[in-house]
Amino acid sequence: MKKNKPLISANDLSRFYGQVRAIENVSFVLPHGEILGLLGPNGAGKSTTMQIICGVIAANNGSVNIAGYDIQDAPQQAKQNIGFLPEQLPLYNDLTVDEYLFYTAKLRGVKKVNLSEKVTSCKKRCGLETSGNRLIQNLSKGYKQRVGIAQAIIHTPAVIILDEPTSGLDPKQILEIRKLMLELSIDHSIMLSTHILSEVEAICDRVLIINNGSIVLDQYLKELLANGDSLESTFMRLTEDSNQ
Amino acid sequence: MINNIILIAGNELRRFFKSPLAWVILALVQFLVAIFFYVPLITYLQPASVASGLTDAVVSTMYGFAAYIILMISPLITMRLIAEERQLGTIKLLFSSPITITEIVLGKFFGITIFYMLILILITLMPASLLFGTHLDLGQVASAFIGLLLLMTSIASIGLFLSSLTNSPAIAAISTFGVLFFLLIITIGGTNSSLKTAEIVSYLSLVSHYNNFLSGLFNSIDIFYYIILTIFFIILCIWRLDTERIYG
Numbered sequence: 001m002k003k004n005k006p007l008i009s010a011n012d013l014s015r016f017y018g019q020v021r022a023i024e025n026v027s028f029v030l031p032h033g034e035i036l037g038l039l040g041p042n043g044a045g046k047s048t049t050m051q052i053i054c055g056v057i058a059a060n061n062g063s064v065n066i067a068g069y070d071i072q073d074a075p076q077q078a079k080q081n082i083g084f085l086p087e088q089l090p091l092y093n094d095l096t097v098d099e100y101l102f103y104t105a106k107l108r109g110v111k112k113v114n115l116s117e118k119v120t121s122c123k124k125r126c127g128l129e130t131s132g133n134r135l136i137q138n139l140s141k142g143y144k145q146r147v148g149i150a151q152a153i154i155h156t157p158a159v160i161i162l163d164e165p166t167s168g169l170d171p172k173q174i175l176e177i178r179k180l181m182l183e184l185s186i187d188h189s190i191m192l193s194t195h196i197l198s199e200v201e202a203i204c205d206r207v208l209i210i211n212n213g214s215i216v217l218d219q220y221l222k223e224l225l226a227n228g229d230s231l232e233s234t235f236m237r238l239t240e241d242s243n244q
Numbered sequence: 245m246i247n248n249i250i251l252i253a254g255n256e257l258r259r260f261f262k263s264p265l266a267w268v269i270l271a272l273v274q275f276l277v278a279i280f281f282y283v284p285l286i287t288y289l290q291p292a293s294v295a296s297g298l299t300d301a302v303v304s305t306m307y308g309f310a311a312y313i314i315l316m317i318s319p320l321i322t323m324r325l326i327a328e329e330r331q332l333g334t335i336k337l338l339f340s341s342p343i344t345i346t347e348i349v350l351g352k353f354f355g356i357t358i359f360y361m362l363i364l365i366l367i368t369l370m371p372a373s374l375l376f377g378t379h380l381d382l383g384q385v386a387s388a389f390i391g392l393l394l395l396m397t398s399i400a401s402i403g404l405f406l407s408s409l410t411n412s413p414a415i416a417a418i419s420t421f422g423v424l425f426f427l428l429i430i431t432i433g434g435t436n437s438s439l440k441t442a443e444i445v446s447y448l449s450l451v452s453h454y455n456n457f458l459s460g461l462f463n464s465i466d467i468f469y470y471i472i473l474t475i476f477f478i479i480l481c482i483w484r485l486d487t488e489r490i491y492g
Contacts, residue, residue, distance in 0.1 A: 054340040058490045079342040086340075088333035094262045106251050107341040151337065 005068060006031050007081070007159050007189045008053060012062035015048055022048040023213040026062070030159065035185050037204035037221075038193040039235060041242040045213045046193040047087055050163050053191075054084040067158050080109055083152030083188075087163040089144055090151070093137035097128055097147055100136060101154060108155035118154055126150040126180065142173035149177070153184060160184060162192040166199060178203055197231050207231065211239045248343045252351025256325070257358055266359065269321060273313055273363050280309035281370045299381040303371040304458045307388040310367055311395055311454055314360075315424050321359065322403025323417035325352050326485070330411035345485045353404055353478055360396040364389065384460035391457025394470035395450065399424060401477035408484045424450070 006029040013026040023045035030036050040046050052059045055071045055078065064071040069078035092100055101119045110118050123129055126146040131139065136147060145165065152160055165181070166174045174196075181190060182203055194200060200207055200221070207224065209217035216238040217224075224234065260266045284305045288298060329335040338348050368389060374380055402423055407416040431449040446452050453466040 051336070054336075056336050056339040056489070076342040076344075079340060082340060084336070084340040086333055086336040088336075090332065090334040090337035092259060092332065092334060094259055099258070103251070103255050104337065104341075107248075107337070107343060109342050 006065075007067050008191065009065045010049075010053060010062070011064075013049065013052055013059045013064065014061035015045075015052060015057070015059050021213050023052075023210070026210070026213075026215055028208055028215065028218055030189050030191055032189055033185065033187075034189055034205045035181065035203055036189075036191045037200035037207045038191060038210065039195075039197070039200060039207060040193075040210035041239050042195075044210045044239070044242065046210055047163055049210065050084070050161050050191070050193060051086070054082050054161055055079055056084070056086075080155065081158045083108075083155065083157040083160045085148045085152040085160075085162045085165060087167070089148040091136050091144060091147060094135070096133055096135055097123070097139075098132040100147065101150060104151040105154045108157075110155050118156070122150050122154045125153070125183070127176070142169050142176075145169060145173070145177065146180075149180065153188070156188075158189060160188050160190045162190065164193055164195070166194065166196065174199075197235060201231055209235060209238050211242055245347060248347040249351045249354060252338075252343075252348060253355035253358065256352055256355030260324075260355075260359060265320065269317060270363060270366065273310075273317060274366055276313045277306060277310045277367045278370060280313075281306040297381065298374070298378060299384045300459075302374070303380060303385055304388060306367070306371060307392055308455075308458055311392060311451065312428075314363070314392075314396060315399065315428055315450070316421075318399045318403055318424060319417040319420035322356060322400060322407055322420060323413040324407070325356060325404050325416075326408040326481075327410050327413045327416040331413070339489065345489075346482055349404070349408075349478060349482045349485065353401060356400050356404070357397055360400055361393065364393055364396065381460070387457050387460045387462050390462075391454050391466070394457075394467065394474075395454050398450065398470045398473040398477070401474040401481070402427075405477040405481040405484065408481045427451075 008028075008030040010029075011027050014024045015022045026045070026049055028036075038046050038049065048057070051057045053064050053066070053071070055064075055075050058072065064078075066078040067081040069081070071078045092103075095103070098119065101122065102115065105115055105118055105122075123132060126149055128143070128146055128150060131143060131147075136144065139147065145168075149162070149165060152162065162181070166177050169177065178199065181192070184190060185203075192204075204221055206220050207217065208215060217234065221231070224231065281302065284302045288301045326335070329338065368385075371380065371385060403416070403420045406420045406423065407413070409419070410416050427448070427450040430445045431451050453469045456463050456466050
């Protein structure tokens, strides 16, 4: 894995659900150490794009390359380099936090010798040190979100993909999660989707706006703001003709 | 490959035993089968009894009824397997992990098969208790044991496949019940007719092959019937999940 190679490169991704077009010709790259914000109205294709990149669903067209591995040709190696937090938290409510994290760590191929060390350090990172023995169903929404993020980073993947990581959280929790994401971005690349424009402004390096299944903007936030545009006005202008 | 299957099977079992459902099922099956063990035993002990032998009269009868009870209760055992993963959204966790769909399906299958084996061992303790006081035809008992195990694996794979078709465990349960009940009652259709089709229908029945095991007939055809049925539905389940990734 070379440092200068992009961690994610998506080429001409298209996906149809029956006759309905979810995304068409979506291409972008995510280099090392960047936080990429994926914006778009509801139903624009954000979740579909993320799920294709993680190999949860397959694209009808196009290819995804993760850290040098094609998601279709070498799914095992590619998926070892991804941590994915879907919009609906993938939690087993009847397990404790420890049981759940050990299980997901093993699923993601963490070696037995590193197992308890990884789980401990991951819990520390996500502020779950004291919650190990609690049942997931008894946790608050904010803590469930932390467990969700913990399962995505437990195997220290190169890329972390988070689908609306701060939805439904209170302002304090949102700030905590943002802080966590900034910490993670030191040694991981992050791609996140959100509806909160200020969140993108706060933490993202680059912004990708997707509308009606196509990418309408792919720009560094600095460049965008240097042009005198605000993110909000750009977003509104580009998503004017949204189907929703 | 093997490690991942064991991992998923282990998680399946662990989560199943965390719910009261697993314990209730174990208790209920044990109680119901015990009735069909106790009643033939008491009848056999009557002085006027004309039964052929203890193994035939008690043990085979018990295993025979146990199959019906398991057929009835199975939808509740297998309904959650994949439907619930979908409902919880954890299927995305599995799909985004570096494991194959085959490993997921086989893990689920073996996990639930271990639960079925537990049921089987618990109910076998009842005829085994007779060994303290009398002799049994151990060959016939073993044949019934293996027959029921094979029947259970095919029931498990049918339930697993039907659970992969929906995201609601309730729908998985009711459709599994329908399919198993159909495969049960086509025996009746097969016995009361002289038509050629009746023979075929009866051949397809889950129970007609099991009856051979009960009478101690260890036929390779019956073994293959269950093994093929099991593998067939496991493959269908793998295909179904694969298709979902591509088209769903």
